[in-house]
Structures are given as structure tokens and as C-alpha cells.
Amino acid sequence: MQALEKQLISQFQKLSDISLTPYQAIANELSVTESDIINALQQLTDNNILSRFGPVFNHCAAGASTLAALAVSTDELDTVAKKVNQYPEVNHNYAREHYYNLWFVLTAHDQDHLTQVINKITKDIGLSPLILPMEEAFYIDLAFPINWDS
Amino acid sequence: MIPAINDQLTLNQQERLKAFLEQGLPLEHRPFKTLAKQLQTTEQALLDVVQQWQQQGLIRRFGLVIRHHALGYHANAMVVWDINDEYVQQVGAKLANEPVITLCYQRKRQRPEWPYNLFCMIHGKEKQQVCNEIKQIIARHQLQKIPYEILFSNKVYKQRGGRYSLRKS
Numbered sequence: 407m408q409a410l411e412k413q414l415i416s417q418f419q420k421l422s423d424i425s426l427t428p429y430q431a432i433a434n435e436l437s438v439t440e441s442d443i444i445n446a447l448q449q450l451t452d453n454n455i456l457s458r459f460g461p462v463f464n465h466c467a468a469g470a471s472t473l474a475a476l477a478v479s480t481d482e483l484d485t486v487a488k489k490v491n492q493y494p495e496v497n498h499n500y501a502r503e504h505y506y507n508l509w510f511v512l513t514a515h516d517q518d519h520l521t522q523v524i525n526k527i528t529k530d531i532g533l534s535p536l537i538l539p540m541e542e543a544f545y546i547d548l549a550f551p552i553n554w555d556s
Numbered sequence: 557m558i559p560a561i562n563d564q565l566t567l568n569q570q571e572r573l574k575a576f577l578e579q580g581l582p583l584e585h586r587p588f589k590t591l592a593k594q595l596q597t598t599e600q601a602l603l604d605v606v607q608q609w610q611q612q613g614l615i616r617r618f619g620l621v622i623r624h625h626a627l628g629y630h631a632n633a634m635v636v637w638d639i640n641d642e643y644v645q646q647v648g649a650k651l652a653n654e655p656v657i658t659l660c661y662q663r664k665r666q667r668p669e670w671p672y673n674l675f676c677m678i679h680g681k682e683k684q685q686v687c688n689e690i691k692q693i694i695a696r697h698q699l700q701k702i703p704y705e706i707l708f709s710n711k712v713y714k715q716r717g718g719r720y721s722l723r724k725s
Contacts, residue, residue: 414620415620415622415627418619419619419620419622420617420619424607424610426588426599427586428581428587429583430585440585444583444584448583451583453626454623454626455622455623455627456620456621456623457580457621457623458717459583459619459620459621460578460580460581461577461606461609461615462616462617462618462621462717463614463615463616463717463718464614464616469718471718473663488713490713491713491714494719494722495722497716497717497718498714498715498716499712499714500632500712500713501710501713502634502708502709502710503707504705506670506707509634509707511718513718513720513722514720514722514723515720515722516723519722519723537664538664538675539663539664540661540663541661541662541664542662543661543662544648544649544651544652544661551655552622552627
């Protein structure tokens, strides 16, 4: 990875100020051109490292969300995961080493819609997920510290 | 569900702004411009709302959102604990200060299948290193008697930002 790309990841996961020209602002701070910044972000996107440049919303304030988990037989895991992925309300979906081996996060505008989707998924795959909504966040996604050396 | 109403944009305009932002800003000189046209408002009005949302905490952070797997962070552990409800806040607040813990939440238990109420995420490059860090955390906070489990992820099926704009059709 280029030095500029690493620098962007290290320093700009949380901007102190957003302006109408955010890429120019970053460029000024790093003494490079705006196109250098845009090109570097495009490169990170193409390499699948950058998910997006934008906001991380507060899950509790922004709408309804929950974590859900399923215990799926190993040979059906990929198929079930694909089915779950088809719902736009699902934004994270991971296989984990446990009896409950499929873990996904659902978000929506409101609780009614969320419940409706959970019911649909349950019916669709014939398995009832654990529903584990958040009660309190002690620490959430402020930025991800990257250790470049190890 | 937006908590404070911003009087510069209608609720509908705010929802559309949110839906737009959830996909990330376009990588161009004036990223708010196209949307301002579509919403028949000014770039400045959109920016004002974004800044207000940031101040209110509706937006937690704004910037590069990274896929850690692509950077070699393959050992992603979810550690779950069954902590007496009386102490869960206290322990959660302490664990949140551990630098290796990137997320720390209290969640509803679903007994009898799921007794755990505190969830922590630890991302590392090697499993063994993550396990050692968990051992150290247990020792530092005297959690030796608390039941817990470590769930490493072994496949990412989907990883992107939430879509809060989705409503019942």
C-alpha cells in the first residue's frame, strides 16, 4: 500500500470537521493535491479496503437494530448465509466458531419493520434466530487502530 | 426516528440525506452537490444538517470506514460474558477502556439458549495473540469466575454500513 493510503487510514477515520470540500481539506492538511486524495481513496475502494467515506451512525439514535444468531448445520451454512444476505436490512453477517455459527446485524428505520424482517427470515430459512438487541453501548466504533508493522 | 428536527430540511429531505450518506460520499470535488440538486436545496443546508447530526451524536464519526480483514486483521473475536446485571455496567465501562477492545455492548440475554449479556470485540492479526490478550484482560479485571466464551469469526459474508432508511413497504 502507498504511504498516502496508509496515512489516510491512520489519520482520517474520524474527521474533526466536515466541509463542502472534504477531500480538499484533507489534501491541505497533508500538503498534497485534492486529486491525490481522491485517487488514493478510489484505490482503497478498488482494493476492497475502504468500505466508504462517510458517517457511522449511532445505531440507537438512528433507528432500530439488533444482533441475531443462528445455529446452522455446517453443510448448509453458506446457503443459509446467502439467504440472510439477500435482505437489505442485514448489514453484517459472519460465520463464527460456535454452536451458534451465523451472526448477523439487522438495521431498519423502526422496530416494526425490523420485527417484520426477522419474521420473514425465520419463515424463509425455517430456523428461529436468537435475537439480542443492544441495551447499552459502552464503546462503539470510534476508529480502528492499525498496526502497520506486525 | 430522527431525534431532533432540523428546521432547514423537511423530514423527508433528512431521510433522503441519511440514505445517501449511508452509501458514502461520492469521491468528487463537491460531494454534496448532486444531492442538493435532487433535494432542491443547497449544499450548505445539507452540510449544516450533517454537522448538527454530528454534534447531537446521531453521527458517531465521519471519515474512512475500513474493512479490517483486508488489512490482515483476520482474528476477529467476539467475547461474550455472563455478568450479574448488578455489575454489568461497571465491568462494561472498565472493559471499554481496554485499548484492544474495539466494541463493547450490553445486550439482552435470551435464556435458556443464551445467558451472555456483555459482548466485546477484539480484532487481531493472530488468534493466539488475541487469546493471550483476553487472558490478560481476565486477570486485570478479576473476571476469573465469570462464565465466558470466545467466538472467532471464520468467514465474512457481508460487511457494510446499516441502512436506517428501510421502512415497511
